[in-house]
Amino acid sequence: xxxxxxxxxxxxxxxxxxxxxxxxxxxxxxxxxxxxxxxxxxxxxxxxxxxxxxxxxxxxxxxxxxxxxxxxxxxxxxxxxxxxxxxxxxxxxxxxxxxxxxxxxxxxxxxxxxxxxxxxxxxxxxxxxxxxxxxxxxxxxxxxxxxxxxxxxxxxxxxxxxxxxxxxxxxxxxxxxxxxxxxxxxxxxxxxxxxxxxxxxxxxxxxxxxxxxxxxxx
Amino acid sequence: xxxxxxxxxxxxxxxxxxxxxxxxxxxxxxxxxxxxxxxxxxxxxxxxxxxxxxxxxxxxxxxxxxxxxxxxxxxxxxxxxxxxxxxxxxxxxxxxxxxxxxxxxxxxxxxxxxxxxxxxxxxxxxxxxxxxxxxxxxxxxxxxxxxxxxxxxxxxxxxxxxxxxxxxxxxxxxxxxxxxxxxxxxxxxxxxxxxxxxxxxxxxxxxxxxxxxxxxxx
Amino acid sequence: xxxxxxxxxxxxxxxxxxxxxxxxxxxxxxxxxxxxxxxxxxxxxxxxxxxxxxxxxxxxxxxxxxxxxxxxxxxxxxxxxxxxxxxxxxxxxxxxxxxxxxxxxxxxxxxxxxxxxxxxxxxxxxxxxxxxxxxxxxxxxxxxxxxxxxxxxxxxxxxxxxxxxxxxxxxxxxxxxxxxxxxxxxxxxxxxxxxxxxxxxxxxxxxxxxxxxxxxxx
Amino acid sequence: xxxxxxxxxxxxxxxxxxxxxxxxxxxxxxxxxxxxxxxxxxxxxxxxxxxxxxxxxxxxxxxxxxxxxxxxxxxxxxxxxxxxxxxxxxxxxxxxxxxxxxxxxxxxxxxxxxxxxxxxxxxxxxxxxxxxxxxxxxxxxxxxxxxxxxxxxxxxxxxxxxxxxxxxxxxxxxxxxxxxxxxxxxxxxxxxxxxxxxxxxxxxxxxxxxxxxxxxxx
DNA sequence: AATGAATGAGCGTTCATTCAT
DNA sequence: TATGAATGAACGCTCATTCAT
Numbered sequence: 001x002x003x004x005x006x007x008x009x010x011x012x013x014x015x016x017x018x019x020x021x022x023x024x025x026x027x028x029x030x031x032x033x034x035x036x037x038x039x040x041x042x043x044x045x046x047x048x049x050x051x052x053x054x055x056x057x058x059x060x061x062x063x064x065x066x067x068x069x070x071x072x073x074x075x076x077x078x079x080x081x082x083x084x085x086x087x088x089x090x091x092x093x094x095x096x097x098x099x100x101x102x103x104x105x106x107x108x109x110x111x112x113x114x115x116x117x118x119x120x121x122x123x124x125x126x127x128x129x130x131x132x133x134x135x136x137x138x139x140x141x142x143x144x145x146x147x148x149x150x151x152x153x154x155x156x157x158x159x160x161x162x163x164x165x166x167x168x169x170x171x172x173x174x175x176x177x178x179x180x181x182x183x184x185x186x187x188x189x190x191x192x193x194x195x196x197x198x199x200x201x202x203x204x205x206x207x208x209x210x211x212x213x214x215x216x217x218x
Numbered sequence: 219x220x221x222x223x224x225x226x227x228x229x230x231x232x233x234x235x236x237x238x239x240x241x242x243x244x245x246x247x248x249x250x251x252x253x254x255x256x257x258x259x260x261x262x263x264x265x266x267x268x269x270x271x272x273x274x275x276x277x278x279x280x281x282x283x284x285x286x287x288x289x290x291x292x293x294x295x296x297x298x299x300x301x302x303x304x305x306x307x308x309x310x311x312x313x314x315x316x317x318x319x320x321x322x323x324x325x326x327x328x329x330x331x332x333x334x335x336x337x338x339x340x341x342x343x344x345x346x347x348x349x350x351x352x353x354x355x356x357x358x359x360x361x362x363x364x365x366x367x368x369x370x371x372x373x374x375x376x377x378x379x380x381x382x383x384x385x386x387x388x389x390x391x392x393x394x395x396x397x398x399x400x401x402x403x404x405x406x407x408x409x410x411x412x413x414x415x416x417x418x419x420x421x422x423x424x425x426x427x428x429x430x431x432x433x434x435x436x
Numbered sequence: 437x438x439x440x441x442x443x444x445x446x447x448x449x450x451x452x453x454x455x456x457x458x459x460x461x462x463x464x465x466x467x468x469x470x471x472x473x474x475x476x477x478x479x480x481x482x483x484x485x486x487x488x489x490x491x492x493x494x495x496x497x498x499x500x501x502x503x504x505x506x507x508x509x510x511x512x513x514x515x516x517x518x519x520x521x522x523x524x525x526x527x528x529x530x531x532x533x534x535x536x537x538x539x540x541x542x543x544x545x546x547x548x549x550x551x552x553x554x555x556x557x558x559x560x561x562x563x564x565x566x567x568x569x570x571x572x573x574x575x576x577x578x579x580x581x582x583x584x585x586x587x588x589x590x591x592x593x594x595x596x597x598x599x600x601x602x603x604x605x606x607x608x609x610x611x612x613x614x615x616x617x618x619x620x621x622x623x624x625x626x627x628x629x630x631x632x633x634x635x636x637x638x639x640x641x642x643x644x645x646x647x648x649x650x651x652x653x654x
Numbered sequence: 655x656x657x658x659x660x661x662x663x664x665x666x667x668x669x670x671x672x673x674x675x676x677x678x679x680x681x682x683x684x685x686x687x688x689x690x691x692x693x694x695x696x697x698x699x700x701x702x703x704x705x706x707x708x709x710x711x712x713x714x715x716x717x718x719x720x721x722x723x724x725x726x727x728x729x730x731x732x733x734x735x736x737x738x739x740x741x742x743x744x745x746x747x748x749x750x751x752x753x754x755x756x757x758x759x760x761x762x763x764x765x766x767x768x769x770x771x772x773x774x775x776x777x778x779x780x781x782x783x784x785x786x787x788x789x790x791x792x793x794x795x796x797x798x799x800x801x802x803x804x805x806x807x808x809x810x811x812x813x814x815x816x817x818x819x820x821x822x823x824x825x826x827x828x829x830x831x832x833x834x835x836x837x838x839x840x841x842x843x844x845x846x847x848x849x850x851x852x853x854x855x856x857x858x859x860x861x862x863x864x865x866x867x868x869x870x871x872x
Numbered sequence: 873a874a875t876g877a878a879t880g881a882g883c884g885t886t887c888a889t890t891c892a893t
Numbered sequence: 894t895a896t897g898a899a900t901g902a903a904c905g906c907t908c909a910t911t912c913a914t
Binding site: 471473474528531550554557558559560563564567582585589590591592594595596599600602603604605606607608609610611613614617627630631633634635636637638639640641643644 | 746768813818835845851
């Protein structure tokens with residue numbers, strides 16, 4: 001009835017970390033499937049193969065468990081996105097790379113995507129926490145990326161980096177949410193190019209006058 | 219012990235409609251302030267000035283009440299947006315007008331905005347309902363708008379109207395959510411132009427080659 | 437499955453009072469039998485013939501229910517004791533009457549006695565609440581009674597009324613507790629006279645010198 | 655990872671006894687401060703500087719721990735009281751000495767007093783256990799003391815030794831409880847004389863007729 | 873139609889106790 | 894002998910919903 005904790009446990013801390021991860025992954029699965037409110041702590045415990053009380057040795061409350069999912073996964077994502085950018089010079093490529101990661105990483109773990117797109121947003125308090133934390137970091141990354149592009153003359157100077165960052169985030173976010181909700185979801189990554197098409201070059205065939213002017217110079 | 223509702227009731231249906239509306243508006247206020255889960259039916263009843271049980275004469279359940287808010291307000295919005303478009307020929311102006319309405323109408327009623335951006339999205343089931351209903355209509359409107367723009371040669375033919383529609387929606391939606399969450403929100407409508415700047419002309423200073431080529435032809 | 441609330445309900449308030457009383461009496465029975473901690477709210481609800489939730493329409497919490505028992509019964513007791521005293525002139529008779537009531541009223545309702553002697557004392561917080569409330573009133577009554585007796589020359593002037601009051605209370609209280617705990621309890625009221633014998637005249641055959649002296653004066 | 659308990663352990667039994675005592679003293683402190691129900695076994699373990707599980711190597715359960723406190727301290731007290739009496743001839747002095755010990759020993763260890771006056775009384779089962787054990791012994795001691803006093807003609811023959819013993823115990827007990835509950839407690843021992851004043855000579859200035867008569871005879 | 877008192881299912885959390893190491 | 898991570902039973906309370914009046 002008890003699961004052995006791996007062949008060789010180097011240190012109690014290691015075993016502890018492992019169990020924590022097991023619970024966290026179980027929570028992602030259960031919250032992803034039944035929703036945060038639909039899931040009972042007991043469901044998570046069973047999915048993780050531990051007793052009810054054990055959950056509370058690793059997480060202070062149901063809400064803390066949800067928060068931990070956010071922090072565990074989102075932080076890693078933002079950090080990785082930032083590293084990805086460093087390898088590339090062209091801000092257009094940077095943007096492509098970041099959004100590609102965004103789409104791919106969520107496409108790989110649909111339950112996690114469901115938690116991110118749905119469960120982490122069911123209350124103002126949670127939305128605020130996210131908005132001030134990881135999402136703020138992500139927005140900052142995008143904003144800097146856009147600002148750099150403008151400095152380098154690759155992006156149009158009339159663009160407002162803050163609004164652009166939000167627009168980019170909102171656009172990707174909406175695509176992911178639609179994908180999470182779809183019963184037979186199409187490929188998420190496949191939507192990267194059409195999205196970039198709009199974000200990079202916009203809808204219009206012609207550049208606005210002020211941009212034209214600049215471009216026209218020899 | 220009860221006060222009759224006015225000396226002459228024109229029609230029972232009319233009075234009924236009025237009370238329904240009163241409840242609905244109360245629900246918007248209460249859900250907006252305390253959140254859907256934080257709000258008790260009793261709170262709504264008190265805010266509407268009716269007894270607990272009365273709510274159930276107009277709405278089948280708490281969830282139905284939330285759904286009714288969606289249908290009551292969102293439908294009107296989409297219809298209006300569609301009518302707005304008919305008066306304008308240029309798809310760029312149409313897009314501007316639609317998004318302007320979007321921002322303005324939510325800026326005017328912050329509680330309603332909170333319900334739309336937060337409360338209506340706390341479960342997969344609800345998100346699906348929205349996605350298939352009013353949002354689908356809205357996306358269709360945007361998609362048609364984009365497609366028409368392409369046909370008319372004003373929007374770039376390489377743009378995918380479906381992805382573009384979602385990107386547009388996602389971008390506005392994100393701006394509104396940020397505004398709802400902000401403690402001291404800046405003007406929402408003021409973000410229209412910077413947003414359009416990106417959506418219509420994109421980030422890049424140069425149009426992509428294929429668009430160039432086509433545009434360059436005599 | 438539902439119990440009609442009396443033949444004719446004059447006012448909803450009256451019915452409410454009745455139900456409150458029914459719950460209170462049920463609580464006395466259940467707490468008396470199983471103890472406060474051993475009793476579940478559900479037990480009380482069943483004993484009262486109401487649903488779990490109904491308890492909370494009348495009492496804010498389990499603890500509040502216990503508190504209500506104290507206030508409902510103890511206050512009435514102290515008030516009655518005070519009235520009893522007014523009819524009598526001799527402080528010796530007053531004391532006899534008060535203690536008689538004390539013993540008789542608890543002998544009549546053993547469950548209530550159990551709650552008073554045991555359940556209401558299981559935590560420092562509760563003991564304090566009692567000590568500052570009803571018991572304080574009772575002690576005051578006794579203290580005044582003793583002081584009056586001294587003034588009238590019937591009680592010895594060397595007695596400290598405060599200590600005497602506590603001693604009296606403690607002595608009776610101990611008798612009652614022993615009676616509550618006994619499996620085959622002897623009559624409680626029958627112990628009144630032997631108790632008074634000690635309290636009024638003490639253990640010693642001789643009065644102490646100073647009392648003697650004063651008494652000897654013409 | 656563990657520190658051996660001293661270089662040379664005289665006997666394992668001795669070390670064991672020591673640890674048992676350490677746990678017991680910790681329990682008195684913790685129960686006294688937080689109350690029996692408010693205290694968790696972990697609190698006791700930490701206060702004693704041992705692991706949770708270790709408690710169960712010395713005491714079978716939480717309740718057993720409480721019981722052990724009772725037996726450890728109360729037995730010693732009663733035995734000592736009995737020895738104290740043997741040194742004195744006058745039952746009045748014996749009573750004074752016993753009650754003085756009672757008050758002094760509890761005044762010296764307030765946490766222990768709290769456990770005795772409050773924690774050991776929170777359930778009928780516990781009260782019974784006490785009543786049949788140490789308190790019974792104490793009552794017996796008092797009862798014998800009174801009976802002896804009567805035999806010797808020092809205490810009034812009309813006094814019922816059983817009731818008197820309970821009255822005496824109840825009176826002292828009440829004083830101690832009040833002292834434990836007080837936020838700024840006055841000296842407990844200082845209340846000995848006023849208490850004896852009442853217990854030995856009663857409230858009344860005159861001895862009852864039957865006592866008088868007997869005393870008056872040559 | 874309206875009321876609002878009553879219902880009762882449902883769940884997060886605690887903590888005494890166990891037992892593998 | 895000692896540890897402390899793991900266990901899991903137990904329960905007060907809330908609140909959407911019903912229904913007698």
